Amino acid sequence: MAATSTAAPPGADLGARTRRRTTHTLTAWLFLAPFAVVFTVSFLGPIIASVWNSLFTVQRSATGLEPARRVFAGVDNYAEVLGSEVFWQGIGRVLLFGVFQIPLMIVGALVLALMIDSLSARFVALSRIVYFLPFAIPGVIAAIVWAYLYSPSLSPLSTALEAVGLDRGLFLEQNVLLLSMANITTWTFTGYNMLIFLSALKTVPSDLYEAARIDGASAWSIVWHIKVPLVRNALLLTVLLSIIGTIQLFSEPFVLRKVANVSADYTPMMMAYNAACGNNDFGAAGAISVVLAVIAGLLAFGYSRVQARFSR
Amino acid sequence: MSRSPAHPRSVAPSTLSRVTVNAGLLLACAYFLFPIWWLVVASTKSRGDLYTTPSLWFSDDIAALDNLRRVMEYDGGNYLRWIGNSLLYSGTAAVIGVLVSMAAGYALAKFDFAGKSLVMVTILGGLLLPSALLTIPLYFFFDSVGLVNNPLAVIIPSCASPFGVFLGLIFAETVPDEVIEAARIDGAGEFRIFFTIVLRMLAPGMVTIALFLFVGTWNNFLLPLVMLRDKELLPVTLGLQTWQGYKAVDLTDLVLIGSLVAVLPVIVLFLTLQRFWQSGLTAGAVKG
Numbered sequence: 060m061a062a063t064s065t066a067a068p069p070g071a072d073l074g075a076r077t078r079r080r081t082t083h084t085l086t087a088w089l090f091l092a093p094f095a096v097v098f099t100v101s102f103l104g105p106i107i108a109s110v111w112n113s114l115f116t117v118q119r120s121a122t123g124l125e126p127a128r129r130v131f132a133g134v135d136n137y138a139e140v141l142g143s144e145v146f147w148q149g150i151g152r153v154l155l156f157g158v159f160q161i162p163l164m165i166v167g168a169l170v171l172a173l174m175i176d177s178l179s180a181r182f183v184a185l186s187r188i189v190y191f192l193p194f195a196i197p198g199v200i201a202a203i204v205w206a207y208l209y210s211p212s213l214s215p216l217s218t219a220l221e222a223v224g225l226d227r228g229l230f231l232e233q234n235v236l237l238l239s240m241a242n243i244t245t246w247t248f249t250g251y252n253m254l255i256f257l258s259a260l261k262t263v264p265s266d267l268y269e270a271a272r273i274d275g276a277s278a279w280s281i282v283w284h285i286k287v288p289l290v291r292n293a294l295l296l297t298v299l300l301s302i303i304g305t306i307q308l309f310s311e312p313f314v315l316r317k318v319a320n321v322s323a324d325y326t327p328m329m330m331a332y333n334a335a336c337g338n339n340d341f342g343a344a345g346a347i348s349v350v351l352a353v354i355a356g357l358l359a360f361g362y363s364r365v366q367a368r369f370s371r
Numbered sequence: 372m373s374r375s376p377a378h379p380r381s382v383a384p385s386t387l388s389r390v391t392v393n394a395g396l397l398l399a400c401a402y403f404l405f406p407i408w409w410l411v412v413a414s415t416k417s418r419g420d421l422y423t424t425p426s427l428w429f430s431d432d433i434a435a436l437d438n439l440r441r442v443m444e445y446d447g448g449n450y451l452r453w454i455g456n457s458l459l460y461s462g463t464a465a466v467i468g469v470l471v472s473m474a475a476g477y478a479l480a481k482f483d484f485a486g487k488s489l490v491m492v493t494i495l496g497g498l499l500l501p502s503a504l505l506t507i508p509l510y511f512f513f514d515s516v517g518l519v520n521n522p523l524a525v526i527i528p529s530c531a532s533p534f535g536v537f538l539g540l541i542f543a544e545t546v547p548d549e550v551i552e553a554a555r556i557d558g559a560g561e562f563r564i565f566f567t568i569v570l571r572m573l574a575p576g577m578v579t580i581a582l583f584l585f586v587g588t589w590n591n592f593l594l595p596l597v598m599l600r601d602k603e604l605l606p607v608t609l610g611l612q613t614w615q616g617y618k619a620v621d622l623t624d625l626v627l628i629g630s631l632v633a634v635l636p637v638i639v640l641f642l643t644l645q646r647f648w649q650s651g652l653t654a655g656a657v658k659g
Binding site (some may be wrong): 251306 | 384388389391392393395396397399400402403404406407409410413421422425426427470471472474475477478479482483484485486487490493497499500501502503504505507508509510511512515527528530531533536561565586589590592593596597608609611612615616623626627630633634637638640641642645648649652653
């Protein structure tokens with residue numbers, strides 16, 4: 060490189076540099092190519108297929124003699140989904156779930172992180188491992204184990220319920236069911252969120268705390284005025300991820316169907332699954348997926364706007 | 372010096388705070404361990420004891436080995452096949468996915484190229500896109516290309532991880548430019564630089580990405596549920612879920628021991644590779 064630039068006339072230097080840039084673009088894209096392929100197959104293709112499918116409907120002939128035909132339906136599928144009571148009931152359940160489960164889990168995770176980070180804590184290493192452990196366990200298996208723990212025939216919890224005079228099957232009753240599902244989600248993800256908070260807390264230089272303490276700040280004011288503001292970004296991240304996770308609520312209700320009275324369309328995600336794999340109604344399933352993605356996007360966007368306003 | 376005797380109270384935590392904090396920590400430990408403890412105890416019991424003996428302690432008759440033998444033999448030995456499937460899908464996704472992610476992350480970290488900002492935006496979008504929402508559309512797409520009920524339908528999407536690329540990018544940024552330049556001056560080709568220098572320097576980062584991909588695939592439920600039909604192709608999570616739902620026979624004891632065995636690989640990975648988990652989460656949280 061050095062040899063050519065000294066030997067060549069001044070104008071050629073630019074040419075050599077452009078050439079180097081072009082080869083770099085080619086090399087970079089060669090490194091990116093494998094990801095581009097799997098990403099196209101797993102993200103872009105499905106998104107296009109989903110939007111495309113949502114515009115068609117399958118028409119079966121009234122006599123059942125002729126083969127079913129796929130006909131263009133325009134926005135009919137969307138109108139049907141948006142006009143469906145079942146869909147909005149599902150959305151309502153998911154929102155209700157999120158409204159109490161997300162604050163409960165996030166505040167719990169933050170409190171645990173602050174306790175582990177405090178000077179009083181003794182069982183730091185043990186607690187960190189134990190809290191994070193549920194995150195490593197497959198969500199379905201967690202749901203299966205909790206489903207047994209909610210079932211009156213086997214569970215030590217039922218024995219405890221009976222001892223205090225409540226019904227053995229309380230956890231699986233209709234008006235408690237959503238709480239029981241929220242408990243499974245909380246059990247699985249609290250430790251994960253706690254670790255995110257903990258790593259944000261660890262970025263604080265410890266002499267900042269020293270200085271505050273020497274200035275006579277109480278442990279509480281250190282928590283409120285130094286630590287909590289420091290985890291603000293982590294808070295935004297964890298709440299956003301939780302909102303996105305809640306919209307797709309699926310395995311907890313799907314597993315609890317086997318032991319409790321849960322309809323096949325209990326959440327919007329279950330409705331989409333049922334439409335696609337149960338009824339082979341790709342049009343409806345496509346429309347539900349698109350509507351859910353839009354709702355998830357709007358909620359996430361709305362939340363980050365509100366958060367930005369409050370933090371300034 | 373900092374523990375100046377003028378302010379002893381503000382430095383040393385009070386007894387009250389010490390008791391409250393540690394009681395809180397232990398109480399939380401009990402909550403998180405409770406289902407796991409119950410699963411371990413229940414898996415060691417015979418079917419009869421399961422319903423008749425106190426559920427939080429072992430019964431006199433430890434039937435763990437017998438349960439283990441029965442779970443392996445039941446239904447023509449499907450359980451072992453399911454474990455094998457899970458290992459195959461997760462292992463393949465981890466190995467291929469880590470190379471794919473590292474290569475893409477390296478390109479983004481160390482090259483200026485046309486289309487880079489578009490790629491970055493796409494990856495950030497992919498990070499926030501709800502993955503389960505994508506699964507049903509994925510089913511349409513694979514159905515139209517004839518991949519439904521094929522293990523590839525589970526493996527390919529599991530290799531495509533925007534989070535993996537994101538971690539790859541963060542890790543690749545730590546490779547000094549001088550090292551790459553020096554290798555170029557020595558005449559090493561771009562691919563040799565990547566495979567022999569970059570990947571070697573980033574081995575710990577590769578373990579982190581592979582770990583997230585492996586566990587993510589092992590724990591995924593909706594994707595195999597939607598894609599796979601044949602009993603012989605199911606991963607262990609899905610297989611156990613079908614057993615849990617059997618109405619004709621009560622398979623509770625088999626589901627319990629099967630669940631315990633199915634979580635063991637992830638728990639082992641979790642306990643032995645803790646610092647890699649930590650580095651992945653920290654990188655994600657700080658940048659995110």
